[in-house]
Amino acid sequence: MTDGVEQSLSAAVEALNRARRVAVLSGAGVSAESGIPTFRAADGLWEGHRIEDVATPIGFQRDPRLVWKFYNARRANARSVKPNPGHLALVAMERHWVGRFAIATQNVDGLHQTAGSRTVYEVHGSLRRTRCTRCGEIRDRGLDPLPDLPQCEGCGAMLRPDIVWFHESLPEDVWWNAQQAAAECDVLLVVGTSAVVYPAASLIPIAQQTRDPGATVIECNLTRTDASQMVDIGLYGPSGIILPTLCQRLGIEVP
Ligand code: BV8
Numbered sequence: 432m433t434d435g436v437e438q439s440l441s442a443a444v445e446a447l448n449r450a451r452r453v454a455v456l457s458g459a460g461v462s463a464e465s466g467i468p469t470f471r472a473a474d475g476l477w478e479g480h481r482i483e484d485v486a487t488p489i490g491f492q493r494d495p496r497l498v499w500k501f502y503n504a505r506r507a508n509a510r511s512v513k514p515n516p517g518h519l520a521l522v523a524m525e526r527h528w529v530g531r532f533a534i535a536t537q538n539v540d541g542l543h544q545t546a547g548s549r550t551v552y553e554v555h556g557s558l559r560r561t562r563c564t565r566c567g568e569i570r571d572r573g574l575d576p577l578p579d580l581p582q583c584e585g586c587g588a589m590l591r592p593d594i595v596w597f598h599e600s601l602p603e604d605v606w607w608n609a610q611q612a613a614a615e616c617d618v619l620l621v622v623g624t625s626a627v628v629y630p631a632a633s634l635i636p637i638a639q640q641t642r643d644p645g646a647t648v649i650e651c652n653l654t655r656t657d658a659s660q661m662v663d664i665g666l667y668g669p670s671g672i673i674l675p676t677l678c679q680r681l682g683i684e685v686p
């Protein structure tokens with residue numbers, strides 16, 4: 432390990448050792464080592480699909496069959512993968528900071544919960560849930576295959592994925608909880624996100640600026656990102672290695 436990396440790691444461990452409350456902002460990178468493609472990498476999910484066509488309300492209005500094909504493919508992928516050591520390290524951290532640890536995730540794959548994380552705010556929705564376009568009923572359907580154009584059992588109208596698309600607001604209660612967790616934490620771990628999507632990425636300045644002194648922000652990513660110049664400590668490498676290493680240095684056992 433180079434001196435720089437060792438220095439950053441020790442600084443991160445020191446900040447975490449002092450922290451009473453810890454929050455996490457996670458993105459697609461934390462699921463990458465489980466085999467779920469990220470969004471903006473060359474082979475990312477958006478490949479072959481324009482964002483406007485599959486992740487906006489207009490796209491759904493224009494071609495619901497294409498959107499369901501995109502999300503059914505992601506449900507199938509999510510069904511076939513399991514949590515990786517990065518997810519498990521976050522479970523161990525939550526058990527260490529009992530009641531004072533929360534994850535705000537942009538991911539919709541449910542892997543944090545499958546791994547055992549309890550306080551998870553899904554700010555962009557979930558692949559598991561559908562929402563009726565007429566009566567608004569929200570139902571958790573797990574990840575089992577759905578028809579090409581699923582319909583509401585109650586009112587017969589077409590269902591949509593319970594996912595936050597671009598130009599849609601985040602679910603109020605979930606977003607409020609995520610902001611609270613960021614505002615109250617002493618350390619914010621920003622894991623596996625390019626930090627280009629708002630308002631999710633605004634959890635970083637919220638953590639840094641709500642209280643004085645603000646939280647220490649630690650970025651864990653394969654590469655530098657839009658957030659890198661905002662964070663206090665950068666740990667660059669796979670989250671499946673870095674997060675368990677942080678646990679080990681902190682004396683926290685990973686299940
Ligand atoms: C809204 C759907 C308005 C779910 C997604 C300022 C304020 C508010 C809005 C905006 C704003 N500026 C611009 C906007 C508009 C827009 C936006 O942010 N656009 C961006 C692109 C410029 N925001 C919105 O539209 C939001 N809505 O604001 O509504 C409004 C207001 C009032 C009233 C009405 C309306 C809604 C945003 C949510 C959009 N939905 N997805 C789904 O299908 O999954 S966003 C999509 O991007 C995913 O959810 C994804 O999670 C998210 C972020 O991507 P990442 O998770 O970061 O993934 P990415 O591939 O980009 O990066 C992966 C990272 O991991 C990389 O850095 C890589 O290096 C790293 N990595 C890879 N492997 C590893 C790793 N790291 C560690 N270890 C590894 N092994």
Ligand code: ZN
Nearest residue numbers: 563566583586
């Ligand atoms: Zn209905």
